Amino acid sequence: MSVAIKNADEIAKMRVAGRLASELLDFLTPHVRAGITTGELDRIAHDYQVNVQNVVPATLNYAPPGHRPYPASICASVNHVVCHGIPGDKKLKPGDIVNIDVTVIKDGFHGDSSRMFYVGAPAIQAKRLCEVTFDAMWRGIRAVKPGATLGDVGATIQRHAESHGFSVVREFCGHGIGRQFHEEPQVLHYGRPGTGLKLQPGMIFTIEPMINAGRPGIRCLADGWTIVTADHSLSAQWEHTVLVTDDGYEVLTVSDGTPPAPAAAQA
Ligand code: MF3
Ligand code: CO
Numbered sequence: 001m002s003v004a005i006k007n008a009d010e011i012a013k014m015r016v017a018g019r020l021a022s023e024l025l026d027f028l029t030p031h032v033r034a035g036i037t038t039g040e041l042d043r044i045a046h047d048y049q050v051n052v053q054n055v056v057p058a059t060l061n062y063a064p065p066g067h068r069p070y071p072a073s074i075c076a077s078v079n080h081v082v083c084h085g086i087p088g089d090k091k092l093k094p095g096d097i098v099n100i101d102v103t104v105i106k107d108g109f110h111g112d113s114s115r116m117f118y119v120g121a122p123a124i125q126a127k128r129l130c131e132v133t134f135d136a137m138w139r140g141i142r143a144v145k146p147g148a149t150l151g152d153v154g155a156t157i158q159r160h161a162e163s164h165g166f167s168v169v170r171e172f173c174g175h176g177i178g179r180q181f182h183e184e185p186q187v188l189h190y191g192r193p194g195t196g197l198k199l200q201p202g203m204i205f206t207i208e209p210m211i212n213a214g215r216p217g218i219r220c221l222a223d224g225w226t227i228v229t230a231d232h233s234l235s236a237q238w239e240h241t242v243l244v245t246d247d248g249y250e251v252l253t254v255s256d257g258t259p260p261a262p263a264a265a266q267a
């Protein structure tokens, strides 16, 4: 198992890719409204990436072993969809919660980020789920520093989610990222403190917890991609791409519209 340590030039390029991923989410934000279809969001996102940002949509035709090519330029996961929702002709409606996950390739390097969006006013439990998932991601990010372990990251995410009665999806994890979309290490969103890979400056990986309101179990739909909760409970996810620095972390997927980090006491 080898985890790359990125050099200064690679880190500079990852900053650019990360900013572009975040700016794409900023651009999409006003479009995420009742009445639009996720397919329309995908087309808008595709055109912006290709014509304005001059990036390659990393998800389009992405085909890891055992998968058919992913057919879209974003993932749009609504309500009980956990991740990898394929955009389609269903309209968003008031009360929906939606994860939009984007990955762009700029100059050979990947930036990967996702956010939750409310369509109209969310139900109290749905809002709570999205907030707890955001805070869980930030707890994980704040655990990142040289000498800490991936178990520290996973454990703090798991503790936060479960303390609110929610559950952590086990089948999908964060990942190293760079010239490849998915590199080593795997970043589990659960675990035991002090276990697993020891972090070193120059490592870059995503932290992207998927948190379910009900049971942790999932299943995959017949399209081969869309992951839903087995019990049909709501699911939320947030994702940032993070660099291990000499004294902590740097979030690479930042732009003017990035939701601010929660107060430390809360998260
Ligand atoms: N962006 C997702 C991640 O965070 C991966 C999506 S792969 C796709 O790792 F093919 F479903 F788009
Ligand atoms: Co990712």
Ligand code: CO
Binding pocket: 101, 102, 103, 112, 113, 114, 208, 239
């Ligand atoms: Co992603």
